Amino acid sequence: MINLNQLPDNPYLLLTPGPLSTSKKVKAAMLRDWCTWDQDYNQLVQSIRSRLVTMASSKPDDYTTVLMQGSGSFCVESVIGSVIPRDGKLLVLSNGAYGKRMAEMAGILGIYSIVLDSGETNPVSTKQLEEVLKVDASITHVAVVHVETTTGMINPIADVARIAKSYGKTVIVDAMSSFGGIPIDIAELDVDYLISSANKCIQGVPGFGFILARKAALLTCKGLARSLSLDLYDQWETMELGNGKWRFTSPTHTVRAFDQALQELEEEGGVASRYERYKTNQETLVAGMQRMGFETLLTTDLQSPIITSFLYPDSAVFSFDEFYSRMKQEGFVIYPGKITAAATFRIGNIGDVHLVDIERLLAGMEKQLFWKTT
Numbered sequence: 001m002i003n004l005n006q007l008p009d010n011p012y013l014l015l016t017p018g019p020l021s022t023s024k025k026v027k028a029a030m031l032r033d034w035c036t037w038d039q040d041y042n043q044l045v046q047s048i049r050s051r052l053v054t055m056a057s058s059k060p061d062d063y064t065t066v067l068m069q070g071s072g073s074f075c076v077e078s079v080i081g082s083v084i085p086r087d088g089k090l091l092v093l094s095n096g097a098y099g100k101r102m103a104e105m106a107g108i109l110g111i112y113s114i115v116l117d118s119g120e121t122n123p124v125s126t127k128q129l130e131e132v133l134k135v136d137a138s139i140t141h142v143a144v145v146h147v148e149t150t151t152g153m154i155n156p157i158a159d160v161a162r163i164a165k166s167y168g169k170t171v172i173v174d175a176m177s178s179f180g181g182i183p184i185d186i187a188e189l190d191v192d193y194l195i196s197s198a199n200k201c202i203q204g205v206p207g208f209g210f211i212l213a214r215k216a217a218l219l220t221c222k223g224l225a226r227s228l229s230l231d232l233y234d235q236w237e238t239m240e241l242g243n244g245k246w247r248f249t250s251p252t253h254t255v256r257a258f259d260q261a262l263q264e265l266e267e268e269g270g271v272a273s274r275y276e277r278y279k280t281n282q283e284t285l286v287a288g289m290q291r292m293g294f295e296t297l298l299t300t301d302l303q304s305p306i307i308t309s310f311l312y313p314d315s316a317v318f319s320f321d322e323f324y325s326r327m328k329q330e331g332f333v334i335y336p337g338k339i340t341a342a343a344t345f346r347i348g349n350i351g352d353v354h355l356v357d358i359e360r361l362l363a364g365m366e367k368q369l370f371w372k373t374t
């Protein structure tokens with residue numbers, strides 16, 4: 001075991017929604033090589049898969065996990081491209097970049113789809129969903145983003161799933177930036193596919209993502225994929241039959257780091273405890289920034305405990321680039337905004353980020369309100 005104190009400190013803390021700040025133990029876990037088809041490694045993969053299922057579902061026997069190489073979008077594309085039959089039709093509920101991206105994927109893959117866009121500052125509309133499902137029986141799948149990282153909005157996935165299921169639709173949830181940080185029970189919600197990645201709330205490093213799938217749904221998907229390398233069924237079958245084997249080169253170091261990250265999540269007390277930490281971080285951040293005169297884009301009821309959008313201060317002198325570089329000097333990397341409706345920047349509070357870090361951030365920021373003093 002290496003002495004963790006010998007690892008260099010990060011020059012700044014990432015207050016971004018992933019890749020994010022990870023613990024030294026997670027980074028240190030990558031300091032050895034693994035053979036991708038050796039038993040030691042494959043057992044690690046199987047253990048990760050079963051821990052993810054237990055974490056996500058109160059009925060673990062009904063679900064399975066597929067690990068998939070690439071960033072989160074690769075995993076979303078793998079699901080969109082692998083689970084919808086040729087005569088299927090996808091309905092995407094969108095209120096930001098990630099909802100829009102799912103619709104773009106469907107377009108490129110030649111999948112018939114419609115989008116219900118509620119606008120960036122409103123939650124997705126369950127009322128509209130129900131109206132459309134009532135009249136369009138050709139829809140087979142409904143996709144929604146849990147936390148729309150574009151703004152930090154939390155969408156009502158329980159209502160979406162309940163309505164979609166009452167019409168017999170297959171439900172796909174992009175829970176990229178929430179799984180592991182907000183309690184979710186996919187069995188209780190009746191979700192068929194949930195997608196997330198290594199480098200968000202589980203606090204691992206980038207390189208792969210994972211799909212939690214209802215076994216009964218996934219078993220109908222053989223031969224449906226529009227891509228060879230992103231074939232979800234084939235990837236699952238290889239992992240299942242090969243006992244943790246990946247079809248193509250696996251991100252071995254990242255997987256080992258993820259195993260450590262999962263262990264740290266357990267040590268923290270599981271998802272419920274992590275959720276409390278994130279919530280405290282987020283609430284402390286907003287209260288402190290409001291004291292300095294900042295306003296949030298969203299009202300508290302729509303806000304997730306993951307990332308927050310702040311409006312630019314009402315000042316001709318404010319420049320985000322200047323603010324960004326001053327905050328980086330203070331030891332914090334913040335995040336630009338991503339919406340068209342308003343000028344915003346974002347601050348994430350997930351990762352190896354604790355109340356003391358948020359307090360340090362606020363103290364550092366207090367010194368950098370340059371537009372107030374000029």
Ligand SMILES: *Cc1c(COP(=O)(O)O)cnc(C)c1O
Nearest residue numbers: 071072073098147149174176177
């Ligand atoms: C991060 C994220 C993704 C995936 O983004 P990648 O850059 O491909 O990892 C997808 N959906 C949401 C909601 C996200 O936050």
